[in-house]
Amino acid sequence: VERGAKRAPGQEAEWKEKAIKELEEWYARQDEKLEKTKASNRAAEEAFVNDAEEVFPGTEWERVAQLCDFNPKSSKQAKDVSRMRSVLISLKQAPLVR
Template sequence: MMDAAEPESIQRWREEFEERIKEKDAKAEEDNQALKEEGTQELEGLHDTHKQLIEDNLQKNKDDEEAFINARDDTNPDNAWQRVAALVDFSTKANRNQRDVARMRSVLLQLKQHGLPQAA
């Protein structure tokens, strides 16, 4: 590739240029490798975090289910309406596609607060 008629300064420049290109390629390869390793570590950390989040949610769901079952199976007659009220959504958000349950909600709230009137 080198022509015999090329001056020595141009030959030196070509050699230095090729050396600089090789150094830049080597540095780019090192940087690429470092980025890949960093990405792999970050991905592993993300997987670990996600796995821990799933485990925490499973445990919370088990605890919530246990509490719900205990509350559901409570046979104390004094808090029967409180147990019913715990299962009802008392938010007043109305959706057009749903029936109006405001009256039923108010009846349940009254029963929760005062209970059934005792028959004489």
């Protein structure tokens, strides 16, 4: 609304009502997203615990590789992890010998 322009008497109440509805919708979407994230995290944790029980000597790097996301395009983080990724890949291909 421009400065000095006159508003309709019920316009401000209409805006407040619309804002309240939008906030309620936003909170509902946030709650839904949170529940989906919680369910996903629970499933991932259960899978991780089940995989942790099956430990075989010599499979350590395969387990590390499963936990790492080696696709740089799907990475959600802003940090550059390319060096760490290359180190893990080289260790997977040629493990250290003790």
